[in-house]
Amino acid sequence: MYTKPIPQADDESREFYDGARRHELMLMRCRACRAWRLPSRPRCPDCWSTDTEWARASGRGTLYSFGIMHQKFPGFEADTPFQYAVVELDEGPRIVSNVVDVPPDGLRVDMPLLAVFDDVSGDTTLIRFTKAAA
Amino acid sequence: MAHELRAKAAITGLGISDMGRVYGHDAQHFAAEAIQRAVADAGLKKEDIDGLLVNPGVTPVGGMGGVGLQNYLGLTHLRLLSSMNVGGATANAMVQYAAMAVIHGMANHVVCVFADAPLREGRGGGAAYAGMGRSARPSGMSGLYSAFGVFGVNAHYALATRRHMAMYGTTGDQLGAIAVAQRQWAAKNPIAEHREPLTIDDYRASRWVAEPLRLLDCCLVSNGGVAVIVSRAGDAKALRQPPAYIWGMGQGHPGDMRRKGWDVETQTGAPMSKKTAFAMAGIGVQDVDVLQAYDCYTYTVLVTLEDYGFCAKGEGGPFVADGKLAPGGSLPSNTGGGQLSAYYMWGMTPLSEAIIQARGQGGERQVPKHDVVLVTGNGGILDHHSTLVLSPNPS
Numbered sequence A: 001m002y003t004k005p006i007p008q009a010d011d012e013s014r015e016f017y018d019g020a021r022r023h024e025l026m027l028m029r030c031r032a033c034r035a036w037r038l039p040s041r042p043r044c045p046d047c048w049s050t051d052t053e054w055a056r057a058s059g060r061g062t063l064y065s066f067g068i069m070h071q072k073f074p075g076f077e078a079d080t081p082f083q084y085a086v087v088e089l090d091e092g093p094r095i096v097s098n099v100v101d102v103p104p105d106g107l108r109v110d111m112p113l114l115a116v117f118d119d120v121s122g123d124t125t126l127i128r129f130t131k132a133a134a
Numbered sequence B: 001m002a003h004e005l006r007a008k009a010a011i012t013g014l015g016i017s018d019m020g021r022v023y024g025h026d027a028q029h030f031a032a033e034a035i036q037r038a039v040a041d042a043g044l045k046k047e048d049i050d051g052l053l054v055n056p057g058v059t060p061v062g063g064m065g066g067v068g069l070q071n072y073l074g075l076t077h078l079r080l081l082s083s084m085n086v087g088g089a090t091a092n093a094m095v096q097y098a099a100m101a102v103i104h105g106m107a108n109h110v111v112c113v114f115a116d117a118p119l120r121e122g123r124g125g126g127a128a129y130a131g132m133g134r135s136a137r138p139s140g141m142s143g144l145y146s147a148f149g150v151f152g153v154n155a156h157y158a159l160a161t162r163r164h165m166a167m168y169g170t171t172g173d174q175l176g177a178i179a180v181a182q183r184q185w186a187a188k189n190p191i192a193e194h195r196e197p198l199t200i201d202d203y204r205a206s207r208w209v210a211e212p213l214r215l216l217d218c219c220l221v222s223n224g225g226v227a228v229i230v231s232r233a234g235d236a237k238a239l240r241q242p243p244a245y246i247w248g249m250g251q252g253h254p255g256d257m258r259r260k261g262w263d264v265e266t267q268t269g270a271p272m273s274k275k276t277a278f279a280m281a282g283i284g285v286q287d288v289d290v291l292q293a294y295d296c297y298t299y300t301v302l303v304t305l306e307d308y309g310f311c312a313k314g315e316g317g318p319f320v321a322d323g324k325l326a327p328g329g330s331l332p333s334n335t336g337g338g339q340l341s342a343y344y345m346w347g348m349t350p351l352s353e354a355i356i357q358a359r360g361q362g363g364e365r366q367v368p369k370h371d372v373v374l375v376t377g378n379g380g381i382l383d384h385h386s387t388l389v390l391s392p393n394p395s
Helices: A014-021 B027-042 B064-072 B090-103 B143-147 B152-168 B172-186 B200-205 B270-281 B298-307 B316-321 B348-359
Strands: A026-030 A052-056 A060-069 A082-089 A094-097 A112-121 A124-131 B009-016 B051-056 B080-083 B109-116 B208-211 B224-232 B244-252 B290-292 B373-379 B384-391
Touching: A014 A026, A014 A052, A014 A124, A060 B152, A094 A124, A094 B143, B009 B027, B009 B090, B009 B109, B009 B348, B027 B064, B027 B109, B027 B224, B051 B064, B051 B090, B064 B080, B090 B109, B090 B224, B090 B244, B090 B348, B090 B373, B090 B384, B152 B208, B152 B298, B152 B316, B172 B200, B172 B298, B172 B316, B224 B348, B244 B270, B244 B348, B270 B298, B270 B373, B270 B384, B290 B348, B298 B316, B298 B373, B348 B373, B348 B384
Parallel strands: B051 B080, B051 B109, B290 B373
Antiparallel strands: A026 A052, A060 A082, A060 A112, A060 B208, A082 A094, A112 A124, B009 B224, B009 B244, B109 B224, B244 B384, B373 B384
16 A cells, blocks of 8 residues: 555646656646746746646656655655655756666766656655666 | 955854764754853853854754744844754854844843754654755656655755766765765864764765765764854953954855756855955965864765865865875864764854854864864855854964
């Protein structure tokens, strides 16, 4: 049984979570200055335009940093310590996630990663990352 | 030509409440106790206080705009009142706003106070902070933090520390050297919570909190309060204590676009803050006699040393490894033990020790040459930085 917190979409993040369910990594993009952004917010922090679209990202990125959490939190008891990561997407924005199918001593900051989609419940998919093929 | 704000204000009072694992009181009690002691320390009367700036911690104090604390203390003729929060950068920031207010005649004696009471008997020190950002039903983009277990400040500082290690080869033992040096200072501070000896082996044996951070990389959590009083330099000489003149003030808030090319984890707002403060003070980094560096984690000290130019970017690890921050070292730093070993009062920890050193009241831990005392504040996840340059000298 999946015990960890399941994030609920709100109006500003619905496209992101719906995209994940379709196994697509969706990001916001400013239609005025073309800058990608995450988290999703109605106003572009670069040019302040509210003219916004959602677009599919490549799913490629690099490992910006990672940690191994040893503190116990509700829902995470069974697999603590656990790894968490910040991934810098090729489009620019950074996303909170984790890296799967790589042993702990195989993790390297700046290593190339690729998004994988984990259907953790009937209506929620989490975007994790794995080592990209060289 | 000296900067128009240089040494025009001074810190004239310091009050430290009963501190640490003190139970049975709320933050307002600690704030009031600290203020009462600061007013007595300065040789002022309650009626002299005409400004109050309040920095709440994680438990409430002061109410909206500080009026709750104002009324609790019966301060009935304030000309300046506010509640402020830029995390651990607030203490220095409050002093800066207070200094500008007194210099320009908006108030005469402004109390700046931080107080918090997150500790409860029988509960671990970390419990009050670790749950930050946790929600049973997380929603929106921030729900990703909950989904992946990225809770509390430890998780974020671990990411910053890891990034620095990967970029520059910084090691755990180098971080440990900071913890060991500060404990050596704490042994000489009667009000430090941890005065027992600490070796690098003790550091290596301490448990992981969030790798690469060990327990001994993390600050304490304390109950207590600290208050300081800011007055015009011209009024300071007549008061009870040796004034700590405010030579320089600055802040840096670089923002975080959370994308490629934006590396506040390893390049903080400190250079921006330093530039303003050092230009005002008319000093360079080589002039600093004593450093009180914000130390929520060992890593925060390391990155601060780099960002002030005590060493080059990336060389913080080797810089601290030889013990130069410790008693007898060439850069006496966090001389009361800091937040790692003495007490965790956010930016008031480095500020309070800076005042003690500037006054020459450090007793066993007093640094003989203390003409220029640098105080740094850091708030959020390296989001906010603030700088004060203090001196016992009026010019």
